[in-house]
Amino acid sequence: MLAESNRTVTVWETQLPLPLVGRGKVRDIYAVGEDNLLIVTSDRLSAFDVVLPNPIPYKGKVLTQISLFWFDYFSDLTRHHLITADLDQMKLDSRLLEKHKNELQGRSMLVKRAKPLPVECVVRGYVAGSGWKDYQKTGAVCGHALPEGLKQCEKLAEPIFTPATKETSGHDINIDFEEAVKRVGDKTARKIRDLSIEIYKKGSEYARKRGILIADTKFEFGLLGNELILIDEVLTPDSSRFWPKDQYEAGRDQPSLDKQIVRNYLLEIQWDQQPPGPPLPVEIIEKTSRAYREVCRRLVDKEIQ
Numbered sequence: 001m002l003a004e005s006n007r008t009v010t011v012w013e014t015q016l017p018l019p020l021v022g023r024g025k026v027r028d029i030y031a032v033g034e035d036n037l038l039i040v041t042s043d044r045l046s047a048f049d050v051v052l053p054n055p056i057p058y059k060g061k062v063l064t065q066i067s068l069f070w071f072d073y074f075s076d077l078t079r080h081h082l083i084t085a086d087l088d089q090m091k092l093d094s095r096l097l098e099k100h101k102n103e104l105q106g107r108s109m110l111v112k113r114a115k116p117l118p119v120e121c122v123v124r125g126y127v128a129g130s131g132w133k134d135y136q137k138t139g140a141v142c143g144h145a146l147p148e149g150l151k152q153c154e155k156l157a158e159p160i161f162t163p164a165t166k167e168t169s170g171h172d173i174n175i176d177f178e179e180a181v182k183r184v185g186d187k188t189a190r191k192i193r194d195l196s197i198e199i200y201k202k203g204s205e206y207a208r209k210r211g212i213l214i215a216d217t218k219f220e221f222g223l224l225g226n227e228l229i230l231i232d233e234v235l236t237p238d239s240s241r242f243w244p245k246d247q248y249e250a251g252r253d254q255p256s257l258d259k260q261i262v263r264n265y266l267l268e269i270q271w272d273q274q275p276p277g278p279p280l281p282v283e284i285i286e287k288t289s290r291a292y293r294e295v296c297r298r299l300v301d302k303e304i305q
């Protein structure tokens with residue numbers, strides 16, 4: 001579906017004449033030949049793992065442009081799945097391109113098709129979200145015993161790797177490192193742990209200089225033959241908690257640059273977090289769209305329109 005109002009193009013769902021591999025909560029994924037995928041990032045927004053009924057204008061473009069920046073930025077640390085984001089270089093059927101160019105522009109990536117590992121690589125530099133909940137209950141997060149007396153959203157001395165399962169439906173479940181080892185093997189688990197922490201550190205140093213704290217994030221890795229590559233999206237406001245640095249103060253919830261705006265609204269209306277998600281008020285949609293574009297501007301100097 002393509003809705004156009006003034007210059008805003010909102011993409012809720014694409015219908016391309018290619019084999020559909022799947023629709024995730026946010027991405028439409030098509031096969032391009034045997035080895036490649038066309039990943040189209042829509043403007044769908046999920047919160048608490050439920051897709052909400054309203055698209056957020058420009059969101060898919062923001063996520064795509066930010067990920068593109070990071071794939072390049074981390075290319076000395078890890079191989080990744082990106083082949084190109086330039087539609088003209090994707091060698092797609094010319095009729096497909098002609099018909100869908102407007103909708104695909106800026107939000108599509110041709111990537112190498114990998115076998116995603118069944119573990120989500122979460123890194124936390126601050127104790128927030130489900131980490132804060134676990135810490136309050138047990139004093140630990142995913143098997144990492146943390147010092148006593150940490151405040152909500154407090155910075156950790158060192159970032160920690162807190163893997164989660166990749167659930168096909170519903171919430172991902174936090175697991176400890178031993179459980180990750182059971183799922184992917186010792187060598188791979190160590191490798192994705194060390195890489196995730198390294199990427200997080202390098203990325204958050206960069207973001208901090210631009211006034212953004214990356215509180216935590218989730219990476220995905222996949223196997224291409226025997227080779228481990230970084231896939232999916234990287235350090236976006238969807239896969240991470242981004243906080244404005246100048247307003248940071250431990251001991252409370254942080255004002256947010258990203259979808260916390262939506263999360264807060266949903267908490268306020270006491271939605272039971274079961275599908276379907278409630279419609280969002282126009283102000284929340286616009287505020288969220290502005291927040292996503294502001295992050296893109298600040299982080300990677302890209303003006304999205």
Ligand SMILES: Nc1ncnc2c1ncn2[C@@H]1O[C@H](COP(=O)(O)OP(=O)(O)OP(=O)(O)O)[C@@H](O)[C@H]1O
Pocket residue numbers: 023024025026027028029037081111112113114115116167168169220222231232233
């Ligand atoms: N290079 C790749 N090869 C194979 N799969 C990939 C690749 N890059 C990303 N993926 C998969 O594509 C999907 C991305 O879609 P999206 O972000 O919408 O999904 P999600 O909502 O996070 O998860 P789910 O697919 O479980 O709903 C993820 O399941 C991810 O594992």
Ligand SMILES: [Mg+2]
Pocket residue numbers: 024026232
């Ligand atoms: Mg995803």
